[in-house]
Amino acid sequence: MSGTAAPGVAAGPVEWLAPDDPVLSWDGVAELERTADGWLPRRxxxxRLATTLSQSFASYAAMPAGVRFGVRTDAAEVTLRLNVTADSAPVDVRVDGALVRRAAVSGACEIVVPLAPPARAAEPAEAGSAAHDVEVWLPHLGHVQVAQVGFxxxxxxxxxxxxxxxxxTYGSSLTHSMFAAGPSETWAALTAARRGWRLHNLGFAGEAHLDPVVARTIRGLPADLISVELGINVYLRESFSPRSWGPAVCGxxxxxxxxxxxxxxAVITPLASPTRERIPNKVGLTLEQVRDGTVAAVRVLEALGDRNLHVVDGLSVVPVDEAGEHFADGLHPTADGEHVLAARIGPALEGLLRPPAAP
Structure with a gap:
């Protein structure tokens, strides 16, 4: 194997675990699929992916955005054996919430990561020292197969x-987070980490077209809070018309x-995109109209009795006059912009969670 291996920091044998070992507490996955080169975590x-009739959707759906595994351990180091496609995002390893390693990965690679948190990094690692919460975030862009994990x-x-x-949370590339610095610094990951939420990210770059398989997946996932970021892909790809968009949201x-x-x-309407706000696409929709139609659909469902449906106005998250400051290309947040989105969307979502039920 080749890759970014670091020198070991502890003596003694490595205990190797298969990715489906229950000690590796996975989160953000619907299933682990066994392959010839390891295990592919699927969101x-x-x-049922074939029901979209889209190879592009299938490809993005296989990317492990928001997927991570966690352990509670006093181990001195963790070793990851991965098979990763080229041009993937990095792997993030966090100890007690602090980022201790962000590693570029490609091909068949082995990464050895010391697990001492920053304050203890200079101290010698000793077996049996205080246990820590270790979380490994897989690349949110690219395809990753996990072969083995060693401690x-x-x-x-x-x-x-x-x-x-x-x-x-479901959405487009804005939820998939194309320009995030690392997988644990997408706006969704940041929002969840700051509040202790268990994230399941269903952001699919360019592919948020209200596919029935996604709705059925969300229907079957355990959840306490759901958010759907809708509209920008519909405008860009002309996948719905003025007649069909509202009913599709309702369905x-x-x-x-x-x-x-x-x-x-929570239904998050499209964030600002200055060059698209009032320009009709090929089916006659402006981004403003997509936003208005989304809100109209929510109001219909509320009138029919849905009492816990909420709108988060995308223009309140990133107004038109701030798009140049927070977006890399007029549409996608920069790495710093991901933190801005987390700071603005997170409180809006947090306010929707009910207080814990009395025992």
Missing amino acids: IPGG RGHRALLPAQRPGPRWV FVETVRDGHPDLPL
Whole structure:
């Protein structure tokens, strides 16, 4: 194997785990698929992907945005054996919430990561020292197969405990986060980490077209909060007309409601895109009209009795006059812009969660 291997920091044998070992507490995955080169974590079940009739959707759906595994351990180091496509995002390793390694990956690679948090990095690693929460975030862009995960210098190795609320979020490249500095610094990852939420990211770059398989997936996932970022792909790809867009929004939300009739569900309308706001696309929709039609669909569902449906106005997240400051290309947030989105969308979503039920 080739890659970015670092020198080991502890003596003794490595305990190797297969990716489906229950000690590796995965989050943000619907299934782990065994392949010839390892295990492919999927955010959406692979068996029904063909129903989209889109190779592009299938490709983006196989990218592990928001996918990570966590352990509670006193190990001195973790070793990752991965098979990664070229031009992928990096791998992030966090210890007690702090980023200790951001590693570029490509091809068949092995990465050895010391697990001492920053404050202890200069101290010698000793087996049996205080345990820490270790979380490995796979690249949010590119395809990753996990072959093996190894730990060295440990006495304790337990699955991560994640008691926080489950948040499922769906959307376009704005949710997939194309320019984030790393997989743990997308706006969705930042939003979840700051609040202790369990994120399941269903952002698909260029592919947020209200596919029924996505609605059915969300319907079946455990959740305490759901958000759907809608509209920008519909405008750019002309996938719905002025006649069909509103009913499609209603149908998607109602399918989700079949599994989650009472949960808070936030509909995030398109963020600003200055060159597209009032320019009709080939089917006659402006971005303003997409935004208005999305809100109209929400109001219809509210009138029909949905009491926990909410709108997050995309123009309140990034107004038109701030797009140049926070977007890399007039559409996608920069790495710093991801933090801006987290700071603005996070509180809006947090306010929708119900207080914990009394025991």
